[in-house]
Amino acid sequence: MAYSEKVIDHYENPRNVGSLDKNDPSVGTGLVGAPACGDVMKLQLRIDERGVIQDAKFKTFGCGSAIASSSLVTEWVKGMTVDQAMEVKNTKIAEELNLPPVKIHCSVLAEDAIKAAIADYKAKKAAR
Amino acid sequence: MALKLPIFMDNHSTTPVDPRVLEAMIPYFTTEFGNAASRTHVFGWKAEEAVEQARSHVAALIGASAKEIVFTSGATESDNLAIKGAAWFHKARGNHLITLETEHKAVLDSMKRLEKEGYQVSYLPVEKDGRVDLARLEAAITDKTLLVSIMLANNEIGTVQDVHAIGELIKKKNKLTLFHCDAVQGVGKVPFDVEAARTDLVSVTAHKMYGPKGVGALYVRRKPRVRIDPIIDGGGHERGMRSGTLNVPGIVGFGMAAKIAKEEMSHEGTRLLALRERLRKMIQARLPETYVNGSVDHRLPGNLNISFGYVEGESLLMALKEVAVSSGSACTSASLEPSYVLRACGIGEEMAHSSIRFGLGRFNTEEEVDYVAGVIVEKVERLRALSPLWEMFQEGVDLKSINWQANAH
Numbered sequence: 001m002a003y004s005e006k007v008i009d010h011y012e013n014p015r016n017v018g019s020l021d022k023n024d025p026s027v028g029t030g031l032v033g034a035p036a037c038g039d040v041m042k043l044q045l046r047i048d049e050r051g052v053i054q055d056a057k058f059k060t061f062g063c064g065s066a067i068a069s070s071s072l073v074t075e076w077v078k079g080m081t082v083d084q085a086m087e088v089k090n091t092k093i094a095e096e097l098n099l100p101p102v103k104i105h106c107s108v109l110a111e112d113a114i115k116a117a118i119a120d121y122k123a124k125k126a127a128r
Numbered sequence: 129m130a131l132k133l134p135i136f137m138d139n140h141s142t143t144p145v146d147p148r149v150l151e152a153m154i155p156y157f158t159t160e161f162g163n164a165a166s167r168t169h170v171f172g173w174k175a176e177e178a179v180e181q182a183r184s185h186v187a188a189l190i191g192a193s194a195k196e197i198v199f200t201s202g203a204t205e206s207d208n209l210a211i212k213g214a215a216w217f218h219k220a221r222g223n224h225l226i227t228l229e230t231e232h233k234a235v236l237d238s239m240k241r242l243e244k245e246g247y248q249v250s251y252l253p254v255e256k257d258g259r260v261d262l263a264r265l266e267a268a269i270t271d272k273t274l275l276v277s278i279m280l281a282n283n284e285i286g287t288v289q290d291v292h293a294i295g296e297l298i299k300k301k302n303k304l305t306l307f308h309c310d311a312v313q314g315v316g317k318v319p320f321d322v323e324a325a326r327t328d329l330v331s332v333t334a335h336k337m338y339g340p341k342g343v344g345a346l347y348v349r350r351k352p353r354v355r356i357d358p359i360i361d362g363g364g365h366e367r368g369m370r371s372g373t374l375n376v377p378g379i380v381g382f383g384m385a386a387k388i389a390k391e392e393m394s395h396e397g398t399r400l401l402a403l404r405e406r407l408r409k410m411i412q413a414r415l416p417e418t419y420v421n422g423s424v425d426h427r428l429p430g431n432l433n434i435s436f437g438y439v440e441g442e443s444l445l446m447a448l449k450e451v452a453v454s455s456g457s458a459c460t461s462a463s464l465e466p467s468y469v470l471r472a473c474g475i476g477e478e479m480a481h482s483s484i485r486f487g488l489g490r491f492n493t494e495e496e497v498d499y500v501a502g503v504i505v506e507k508v509e510r511l512r513a514l515s516p517l518w519e520m521f522q523e524g525v526d527l528k529s530i531n532w533q534a535n536a537h
């Protein structure tokens with residue numbers, strides 16, 4: 001399978017790899033996918049009091065397209081508000097990375113990771 | 129000697145043509161181009177003579193006589209011809225066939241076709257090491273069983289079946305049941321003899337033993353005579369079992385490849401085993417959480433199939449751009465299902481996704497093994513640094529305790 005240049009670039013130079021403190025109340029953690037399916041993404045967002053995403057970190061177990069999709073969204077969501085980040089669509093990710101049909105699920109997973117991280121942040125906030 | 133990149137370490141998929149094989153083939157494209165079926169002139173006679181010499185070499189490699197070799201276009205055709213041909217010819221006698229879940233698709237899909245025609249097929253599971261349990265096989269054979277198809281060596285995990293015991297068991301349980309063996313991966317790599325294994329039909333191919341692509345053979349036993357229906361009709365070549373003008377240069381190449389394999393198998397096997405163990409030890413000494421799939425004791429010398437825990441196979445292949453290997457990961461197949469062979473061996477889906485198959489061959493060197501081991505270690509470490517599963521494992525989280533949401537597919 002041939003990969004697009006953008007997938008290769010994100011795969012070889014992934015942006016924002018790492019972890020934030022998952023116990024920090026300003027951090028939302030999304031863990032989506034399943035090892036049995038061959039894709040697991042962990043996306044963490046640090047969100048300030050105004051609801052703006054200050055930092056984003058990821059770790060991904062998956063193919064090159066899954067790694068690239070998660071790397072890309074960490075770049076995109078930084079500086080977005082929570083509401084803006086909720087609007088990031090998998091189709092945009094797939095388009096940006098030129099994902100072939102068989103890899104669309106990687107972009108779906110990246111979208112899900114954003115939503116899961118925000119949901120976690122909101123749940124933490126509500127519990128406070 | 130300087131290392132030449134990229135390195136080919138996928139010799140189960142195909143092998144390069146040995147220069148000695150190519151040299152033998154060349155005249156049969158240009159000056160000796162005759163049709164082996166032409167009886168009226170010297171061009172035909174010479175082609176026929178070359179084909180018959182090649183037939184003897186292929187036969188000798190598996191302990192057969194030349195008259196028992198039917199040339200085909202490759203092992204897929206040989207498997208189809210053996211299974212469908214035997215089932216069709218003998219349908220008055222029964223309707224049952226037996227095979228293993230880990231067989232090649234050419235066998236499994238031939239069986240599925242026969243099921244649509246009304247035959248009954250038993251797909252036997254295998255043990256963790258990929259071998260069939262003989263008691264299970266014995267129990268499956270009935271007086272209606274026309275044919276048992278079990279491979280010599282598996283293309284993914286390299287597991288070598290005990291074909292001697294299998295052949296003996298089949299004939300003991302039902303002497304009319306035919307034993308077909310897809311010997312593609314094993315012939316020329318490990319000793320194999322049609323008499324010792326009591327096989328009736330054996331599929332082989334040239335391009336897995338340093339011969340050309342597009343030429344294979346089916347061994348069809350003559351004593352006692354095994355009857356099959358042809359699947360291709362036409363001019364009645366190959367004693368009516370496989371019509372079509374013979375691929376003379378390909379067959380000549382196959383013959384030379386078989387001759388070399390017979391002469392060099394023992395020496396080459398020892399060398400490949402040493403290379404494989406070097407590769408395995410270098411990887412496992414430096415990387416924790418790696419698991420060898422398949423059998424330790426009953427394995428092709430050149431095969432190494434390893435799962436690298438917490439790393440997905442396709443992403444590892446992508447990192448190994450200068451090394452040609454393959455993976456049991458779903459992402460490398462159109463179906464998005466991980467390897468059915470690994471699954472049949474009881475290997476979990478996550479470990480199947482993490483598997484890499486190395487196939488060492490005649491032209492691989494120790495320098496290449498050292499290079500590949502070094503790159504593997506470096507890339508696995510990089511991908512583990514990127515892996516949330518590795519992080520969780522390091523933190524002592526039991527991955528099985530997590531309620532994964534499998535929403536991707």
